[in-house]
Amino acid sequence: MRGWRSLIIDAWGALSYKPAFQAAADGRPTAPPGHAAPSWVPEADRRRLAAYTALAAYDTNQAAALLGADGDDRREYGDASLIVDQTLSHLLGETQQIVIEGSVDGTAVREREALLRDWAQTEHLRMRMQHAERTAVLLGDTIYLLAWSRAKSRPVLRTFDPGFYFPILPEGALDADAYPARVHLAWEVPADPSTGRKGTLRRVTYELGPIEDGGRRLYPWSPQPSNITCYLTDAEWELDQVDRADDIDALSPARARFRSNADGEVLNRLDLQLDFIPLVHVPNTVNGAEHYGQSSLLSVAQLLDDLAAADTDSQRASATTGSPIIGLSGARLPVDRRTGNPLPVEVEPGMVWPLGDNGQLTTVDTSAQLAELRAYVGALRDRLSVVTRLPASVLGTVSPSEVPSGYALQLSFGPLDAMVRSMRLAREAKYPLLLKMVQRLYQLGGVLPPGDNPRATIAFGAYLPTDQATALDLAARGVQAGVLSLETAVRLLVEAGFPIKNATLEVERLRRPPATTV
Known part of the structure; x- marks a missing residue:
């Protein structure tokens, strides 16, 4: 029990x-x-x-x-980092492209895509995604935070370590997608003895609540007035004044020191003029009713420990194999003239020991044990490939030329394909939510007109070797037979790795009548 x-x-x-x-x-x-x-x-x-x-x-x-x-003295050779990097590479694919879905007006789509892509380039979205998604693969979660910058006239994007993320989830929430009404981002700032600054706890809080004085507000993205707004509080406490009985959601405001923004506004329940919290939490996996995702390393933690132990044993065995233990008998060894004791014997190339009539030289051969350890390490690596669903060719433990056929290689990608599809499913609603917030912030700043915003998302590219000729033939036959739309066919070509930078513009080009020659 x-x-x-x-x-x-x-x-x-x-x-x-x-x-x-x-x-x-x-x-x-x-x-x-x-x-x-x-x-x-x-x-x-x-x-x-x-x-x-x-x-x-x-x-x-x-x-x-x-x-x-x-x-x-435990040896670790980067296996965990390799798993994370290879998983990340296949998750994101070769490209990450912003696309607008569900709109008929090609001109409006092209303009909106151009705005979002310019924003993504200016905010280094692809680089931030690399960092954020690597954190998600490693730790299980990642955080995106948006804010409107008056100086830059655009939304600015930051990523946060999930260790700083403390959501106050609704009581009794059974849905992993339940959006918290209050979120804390908190971390400790260590003391600096050189300046005499004490250690502090900083807490940034986003909270949805009624508009003060019972007012109602018409947001540019909704035709219905709302009485909800988002308040921002940014404060810090000295660590020696934090009561041990107080957790992050119950710190005393009386002991807080509130910070100010670039415009000089005190960040103590500052009204952001939003009816949503501009933060997106991205889990690594589909995890049922759990709010948090799971790391791609969790299932192989013990395997990584065993592999490190086996690598350590193998290194020790290789030391005795490369420099074997030697036993001498009947040899004339050098003697220390002052003490009369034999001097330590060092094995060097070309060294000769004169042995007596019954002298012997014996070496301890540990090569057999080293071979067994190397075989054991290989078995652990095979198990690691199976559990992580990363084929040996992806982990670099087998050359693709050693695979018996292309069909066999394609079959080996089956578990990887299922894993990537599941991980992308966990992000299916998150990136459209991020881009919806970007568009709403642009509306708030007067850059975009009021009204509903089209659904925008980030399409991840191909992550497996593709037969482009087959994909092209499939797209052409599907359009000709009327079972595939032109938009779907172009999307297939993008996923197959064709150099199409703008799917919407490509569809428009294909729909133009062919130029006539005189």
Whole structure:
């Protein structure tokens, strides 16, 4: 019964075998320095933050540090980082393209796409996506935050580590997509002894609430007036004044020091003139009723530990194989003239030891053990490929030329294809939401006219080798037979890797009548 009472099944349960993780999750003082949750962290979030720390340690080849003294000589060769990078590469595909869906007016679509693409280029969206999505693959979640910049006359985009993210979810929420009405972004700023600045806790809060004085407001994206707005509070507390009984949602405003924005406005429940929180939380996986996603490393944490242990044993065995243990008998060894004791013998190329009549030289051969260890490492890598659903050709452990046929290679991509489709499904509603917020902020700034905004999304490109000739033939036959629209055919060509930068413009070009020659 003791095991049943300690069993916790959640998004981070796969790390429960690690004592360091369990200690940090429980908030016990036995946790390693820097791994115990601060007093202001809610108890419900301790396991999540402890898991983030453990997963980040795998990514930076420091997971052995969680073993204490037992991990001082543990070898880690970047397998975790390789899994994350390869998963990320296939998730995003070769291209990431903003497209507008469900509109008939080609001119309006082209103008809106041009605006969003210019914004994406100016805000370095593709680079930020690389960083944010890598965080999601590694830790299980990532955060995008938008704000309207008066100086730049455009929405500005930032990404946040999910360890700073503390949503106040609705009570009894059973849907993973339940949107919180209050969100905190919080982190500690360490003390600076050189300037005498004390350590502080900074908390940025977005909260939906009624418009003050009971007013109603007509937002440019909705024909119906609303009495809801979003308030922004940005404050900091000195750490020695944070009560241990207060979690992040119950800090005393009387002890807070409120910050100001570039326009000099005090950020204490500042009305943002929005009826939504301009923050998008992206989970890595479809996880049922769980708000948070799962890391791509969780299922292989123990495999990575075993692989690191096997690599360490293999390295030790290779040392004794390359420099074998030698036993000498009946040899005339050099002697220290002062003490009369034999001097240490060093093995060097070309060295000759004169042996007596019955002298012997014996070496300990550990090459057989080294071969077994290397075979064991290979078996672990095969298991790693199976569990992560990354084929050996993707992980670089087998050359594509060694695959018996192209059909066999295509079959090996089956698990990877299923995994990527599932991960993209988890993001299917998130990027349209991000671009909807961008369009609404443009409306708020007067750049876009009032009214409904078309659905815009980010289309991820192909992530597997494709037969472009087959894709072209399929698109042409589908349009000719009337079973595929021209838009769908062009989308197929984009996914197959054809150099089409603007799908909407390409459709318009195809619909133009052919030029006549005189």
